[in-house]
Each structure stands twice: as C-alpha cells, then as structure tokens.
Amino acid sequence: MKTLLPLLALTLFFSCQNTAQTNTKQQAVINALPIEVDIENGLAKAYFASGCFWCVEAIYESVKGVKESISGYSGGHTKNPTYEASNTGRTGHAEAVEIIYDPKVVSFETLVDVYFASQNVTQVNGQGNDRGSQYRSIIFYQNDKQKQIILKKKEALAKKLSAKIAAEVYPFQKFWVAEDYHQDYEKKHPNHPYIQNVSIPRLNRFKSKMPEVLKDNH
Template sequence: MKRIIPLLALVLFFSCQNSAQTNKKQEAIINAEPVQVPITNGKAKAYFASGCFWCVEAIYESVKGVEESISGYSGGHTKNPTYEASNTGRTGHAEAVEVIYDPKVVSFETLVDVYFASQNVTQVNGQGNDIGSQYRSIIFYQNEAQKQIILKKKEALAKKLNAKIAAEVYPFQKFWKAEDYHQNYERLHPNNSYIRNVSIPRLNRFKAKFPKELLKKGH
C-alpha cells in the first residue's frame, strides 16, 4: 500500500501537469493574433464550427455565392489532427468547415447569419445528440471587422432570445482538412441513416426559415 500511494500521487501529478499544459496551449490559441486568409481568384474563405461537419458542409453549400464547403478541424492546439484524435476532446479542435465564397455575391455578414440560423444557438459543447468539445460552436474571425460583426450579431441574438449564446469567438489560426471520406458526405451518402435522420432534417429546418432569395435552387 505504501508503494501504491506514492505511485498514485505521481500519476495524478503528471495528469494535472499535462492538463495545465494543454490549457495553456489552448489559451494561447484563443488569445493569438488572427491569421488573414488572402482572397484568391476572387474567392474568400471563412471558417465555422457548429456540430457535425457533415451537416454544416451541406448547409453552407445551399447558399448562393458559396462555391464549396470543406470539412476539417480548427480551433485546437495540436498539429495534423485526425478524426479519431479530435473525438477524444483532448486536441482542442472542433469539427469545422472552410467556406469558399464569392464576396461579390455573399458577404461574411450573411455567412454569420447562416451560422446562427442553422443550429441550436444555446447548446453548449454539441448539437443535438452529438455531444463533446469537438462538436462545440465556434466562429472564427480573420480581422477586427469580422470580429465586430460576429460580436454584434451574437449580442443582438442573446437579447432577442434572452439567453446565453453558446458560440465561442476565436481568432482564426489554421484549418486542417479532414480525411477524404468526410468530404461531401451528405451528397455522396444520401441513404446513410445519420444523413437521413440528422443532416437532411437540419438542412431543411435551416432552409425553411432563411430568405429564399439567398439560397440556391434545387439543393
């Protein structure tokens, strides 16, 4: 017993130490200067996390001016995150999407409106039955103007609902593209049970309340 107690204390010490190191790394991400992604060939990029990226990818691709939405990971402190690693909740990353859009057709402000209109804005660390920090809601800003747009809309929504809005606001650092089999999942696997029971209903709820003139036809 005398040997077990010191060993247990040692394990707890290093566990706490690792947790503290992780928290410091995550704090550094939250407090970092945002990275501005340049417009390329007339297309800009924006980054959002709000639950399963299969759902979010399909939602953004239903919006006019959005060329493509790519599933991946962002907001964490580890490099080269994988689906398995992010699901542990220890990488700090959330499932996110990279939205490639034409700023002449759709504004960043409208993309933020899409974000808030397509989720349960008060649910912390998840959407529906997808629970965990990897499913938490985060909006990423690349400059001060974007940050102010996000904060003003979040504050207005909180007042309207008289509730705390769960979305975190992070300076964008890096987007890690997810494994190939995650890309365009809703479109390529329409008969998947999750897609039928979760992704498509979530997409349809969003489309039902968002202005029709801002949505693509037949998506």
Template sequence: MKNIISAIALTILFSCQNKAQNNQVQKVIDAKPVQVPIQNGKDRAYFASGCFWCVEAVYESIKGVDESISGYSGGHTNNPTYESSNTGRTGHAESVEIIYDPKIVSFETLVDAYFASQNPTQVNGQGPDNGSQYRSIIFYQNDEQKQIILKKKEALAKKLNANIAAEVYPFQKFWIAEDYHQNYEKLHPNNSYIRNVSIPRLKRFKANFPTELLKENH
C-alpha cells in the same frame, strides 16, 4: 495511508493536466488572427457548428458559396485526425472552410446562416452530437469580422434572452479532414445519420432562411 497518498497524487496530476490544457486553450484565444488572402476572387470563412457533415451541406445551399470543405480547427495540436479530435484532447472542433464569392454573399450573411442553422444555446454540441469536438466556434480573420460576430451574437442573446454558446476565436489554421468526410451528405444520402439528422437540419435551415439567398433546386 498508501491509498490516501495515491489519491492526492492523482488529484495533483489531474489538476496539472487541466491547468496545462487551459493554458493551451487561452493561447489559442489570445493569438493574432491569420488573414487568408483572396484567391481568384474567392474569399474563405471558417465555422464550427456540430458535425461537419451537416454544416457542409448547409453552406453549400447558399448563393455565392462555391464549396464547403470539412476539417478541424480551433485546437492546439498539429495534423489532427478524426480519431484524435474525438478524444477532446487536441482542442480542435469539427469545422468547415467556406469558399465564397464576396461579390455575391457577404461574411455577415454567412454569420447569419451560421446562427440560423443551429441551436445557438446548446453547449459543446449540436443535436445528438456532444463533446468539445462538436462545440460551436466562429473564427475571425480581422477586427472587422470580429465586430460583426460579436454584435450579432449580442443581438441574438438579447432576442432569445439566453446565453449564446458560440465561442469567438481568431483564425489560425484549418486542417482538411480525411477524404471520406468530404461531401458526405451528397455521397451517402441513405446513411441513417444523414437521413435522421443532417437532412432534417438542412430542411429546418432552408425553411427559416430568406429564399432569395438560397440556391434553386439545391
């Protein structure tokens, strides 16, 4: 009898925890987007697409992108860390902040690069990296960006005849990751993950993206 009561209590506890977490996620999705102001003529965009080491390198190969910064976004907790986001309980995904010149590259092109640099049908991960912290999310700051994302996502779904995994979230806040994550691919070219996952992903992207949109010798 005690075992049955314990099992029921655990079931209720997990059900309550899941309901609370779902409520937190829904609040993030329903939030009003935050518009990041242009600074010194440079705009910012935010994407999550698996390991941020990979995504950072992809975007820095595109003309008009000044810098790509690794961090965390899309969650419901403050001050996430690499360790806490990896638990999957903060709601955050490994993300990148793209600092770009809108006179050279458009938000629309950055979204094209986003879909071209990943397996768009893989849920909760990219390649060997799996878990909600590696899920795909495109963040919008206004309705114009939201419509661009939704139209491109719909067109890709029709083209592939498949569900596109990328979630579409209103941007709230970007938390910069620990220093040792920044420019990781450039600083650690001999790291086994970089050699076996990041560099091949970057090469696949560059082979399939319009050459005129990519930086030379990058």
C-alpha cells in the same frame, strides 16, 4: 458513429473537453492574433464550427455565392489532427468547415447569419446528440472587422432570445482538412441513417428559415 454516448462515457468526455478548452496551450490559441487568408481569384474563405461537419458542409453548400464547403478541424492546439484524435476531446479542435465564397454574391455578414440560423444556438459543446468539445460551436474571425460583426450579431441574438449564445469567438489560426471520406458526405451517402435522421432534417430547418439565400437548385 455519431450517436448519443452512454452517461458514463459522456461524463468522461466532458472531463476531457474541459481540459482541452482550459489548458495553457489552448488559451494561447484563443489569445493569438488572427491570421487573414488572402482572396484568390476573387474568392474569400471563412471558417465555422457548428457540430457535425457533415451537416454544416451541406448547409453552406446550399447558399448562393458559396463555391465550396470543406470539412476539417480548427480551433485546437495540436498539429495534424485526425478524426480519431479529435474525438478524444483532448486536441482542442472542433469539427469545422472552410467556406470558399464569392464576396460579391454573399457577404461575411450573411454567412454569420446562416451560421446562427442553422443550429441550436444555446447548446454548449454539441448539436443534438453529438456532444463533446469536438462538436462545440466556434466562429473564427480573420480581422477586427469580422470580429465586430460576429460580436454584434451574437449580442443581438442573445437579447432577442434572452439567452446565452454558446458560440465561441476565436481568432483564425489554421484549418486542417479532414480525411477524404468525410468530404461531401451527405451527397455521397444520402441513405446513411445519420444523414437521413440528422443531417437532412437540420438542412431543411435552415432552408425554411432563410429561403432567400438558397441557390436555385436547392
């Protein structure tokens, strides 16, 4: 399902994703004004894309102050994206997560730190063997304050590593919830080969880097 593609298919995939990320519709998304999501019942929302959403969902749900993590799609120019459509690389969307969190417990700044600590920050258009524009790294901002937080952390990380950071920075527009079978995938399918060999190791690497932010039961 989420495996390394043969070289020919991979070449075609990159051709698709390059088109997806440079066409005029996609550029309009990148240049749009951000949409701010209201705080409801004391809970805020943040949006991130960082490879397979099965992995990212589980990572954020291990963080104190995060009430829920939802898998979906964001960053593209098409409406009502599906998993199959996203996988073509032509929608502009990336697999993303909606993080519902208590800002009194965990800050947006910390969520961005979690983001960078839980991925290969220099890999373009993918994480590990999951490659293509649908797996690219994007941090979404809802206002200028969030944008500046992201840019400063990205710049500091680039200097620290002496490397270019792959994460794109997009104004948030809309989050499309993924199909039901993608939600809580790691919890529901702990013995799935991808979960065993990719998701859990990635989660454990993150835990070792930021143990101070973990919930007590993690």
